[in-house]
Amino acid sequence: MSLSIDRLSPALGAEISGLDSNTEITADLADQLHALLMEHQVIFMRDFDLAPAKMTELGQALGTLGARHHSYVTHPDSDDVVIIEWKDDDLPDAAEWHSDMTYRETPPFASILKGVVIPPAGGDTLWASMYSVYDSLPAGMKADLAELEAVHDMGAFRTPAYREGGNDGILEAYTNAKTAVHPMVSHHPVTGRPYLNVSESFTRFIIGLSAPEGGRLLTELFDRINRPEHHVRLRWKPNTMAIWDNRGTQHYAVIDYLPNRRVMHRVAVVEDARQPV
């Protein structure tokens, strides 16, 4: 299939044209999308109106599904599609830089997100290339970070569990979500490129450093992730589809649209079918 590719920023992101709701989900298409994802880290398709069953099919063509998010409801037409809906005085939970579920030992490979109801203005999502952030670090800092590991947990994403279940609720959420230790500099399993693997949502402390010392280093790294030269920003429309590689990117969903309603459909792909063993 012939697709056109429009690169959106030097750091990451490309808009792909040539797909629509009639496009058949084939292994060949999945191969092409996977290759584009490895190159651009996040890809966007406009007017790609996939019904929940077809979105699930696309996810399955990329890998195995399974990590349904603890805090969202699933679509009545497909258990693998979660509905993310915010409105009125809700407190949306993704307005922090994060890579999905790094509190798991093996975080999901990719996510597919479709705009369903988009507010008249706002509700954009930003992605950051953690390759680009890593590449921009001074050489001495790269050498120091290469030796360090950090602990990731569910952080403030636990808050609803506390409101609903008090101490027991938070303990259960913590136990179910688990915690994980990751190298602060990880390597992408397909491209081999090094990327900075800490996020303000989920990275709590650095093994072997005191809390204040580790906190200062993490704050400096989080400031670097915030720099716009590492970002691409998507203005959603209904039926815009984004697919991101969770390894080497972070994202941030801006909350500037409430009380307007914003509804998204999302499929999480846990394992990359094309990742060499």
Ligand SMILES: O=C(O)CCC(=O)C(=O)O
């Ligand atoms: O709603 C968005 O734009 C992104 C939501 C999010 O952070 C996620 O799906 O992991």
